[in-house]
């Protein structure tokens with residue numbers, strides 16, 4: 001089974017701990033994304049899988065075997081680097097088949113695979129060029145071709161699209177998904193770009209300061225973030241986090257009080273009364289000129305025009321931090337008093353100290369499980385999309 005299991009894996013340089021007690025399983029044939037801010041330890045984690053970094057403690061398993069001391073060349077991995085790492089003196093063709101020749105593969109098989117990959121990645125006609133005579137997008141495709149042609153069990157990619165412009169990135173991520181669907185290697189992909197993570201990944205592992213914060217599907221990461229860090233890292237503009245007080249079914253925000261909906265009571269009542277944080281995504285903060293039983297009021301500070309929608313910044317009454325709401329029409333004016341209606345199906349509650357989620361009501365979990373059925377996964381090949389390209393942006397699905 002071509003899975004990867006991290007068991008209490010630590011990576012440190014001297015006293016500097018880069019990856020801290022990592023435990024996770026990457027399933028056979030899935031596309032798993034390592035996502036997180038710069039310096040959080042993503043590349044180090046990928047390089048440990050590739051065998052390019054020693055493991056300080058813990059064990060790494062591949063195909064059910066501990067591979068801590070197995071050399072890179074014996075792990076059956078192909079890797080694509082951010083800078084492509086092509087041999088500058090070799091032609092495109094020789095760059096691609098270099099690894100196959102090194103493994104003394106028969107010439108007929110080499111040619112067959114070369115033709116297939118040139119066709120697949122639209123590199124026909126460029127075989128005899130050197131890397132310096134290629135565009136950035138073409139170089140990136142050669143780097144992919146060189147990895148794909150090996151048909152390894154494991155396909156590791158470290159920010160492979162970061163040198164491409166926005167248009168090329170969009171095309172390239174579709175190509176990547178198609179390539180993966182063809183051979184179904186176990187794919188681990190490092191990026192700090194949340195859109196790339198959500199659209200390419202079947203599951204996303206969010207890392208922060210060497211720790212694994214969350215590992216789940218894009219829709220779960222977006223709809224049920226495990227911590228304030230995950231909540232704010234995914235989504236743009238970032239989720240509003242407002243401090244609140246909880247007692248006896250009542251949530252106080254600033255000097256306003258709302259009644260927590262019954263579905264949330266088992267979650268909130270399991271925690272002691274006291275300080276918590278409420279999370280509301282800007283796109284879920286519905287503005288109205290009339291109050292409801294579950295709205296809080298504030299004053300519009302200023303409005304940002306995004307072209308297709310507006311960001312409305314609001315001072316919440318009695319609360320220091322401001323809140324941002326997304327509006328498509330009926331944009332309020334600065335100075336206007338406004339009500340923010342809280343939709344309890346879109347609410348998030350976090351512990352103020354640990355900043356971890358308090359969890360989600362059963363009803364919300366069920367709603368999100370239904371979304372997951374829509375997602376293709378390693379076991380359930382594109383079942384709802386008939387094999388056509390399918391992207392998840394976390395909050396919505398694009399087919």
Ligand SMILES: Nc1ncnc2c1ncn2[C@@H]1O[C@H](COP(=O)(O)OP(=O)(O)OP(=O)(O)O)[C@@H](O)[C@H]1O
Pocket residue numbers: 013016018036037038039040041042043044045192
């Ligand atoms: N050889 C090394 N010696 C000491 N520290 C290192 C070494 N290699 C990496 N680090 C440190 O480990 C931390 C994690 O690096 P890593 O490359 O894994 O981060 P990353 O999440 O991939 O970031 P980025 O997105 O910027 O590439 C960084 O603080 C980096 O400076």
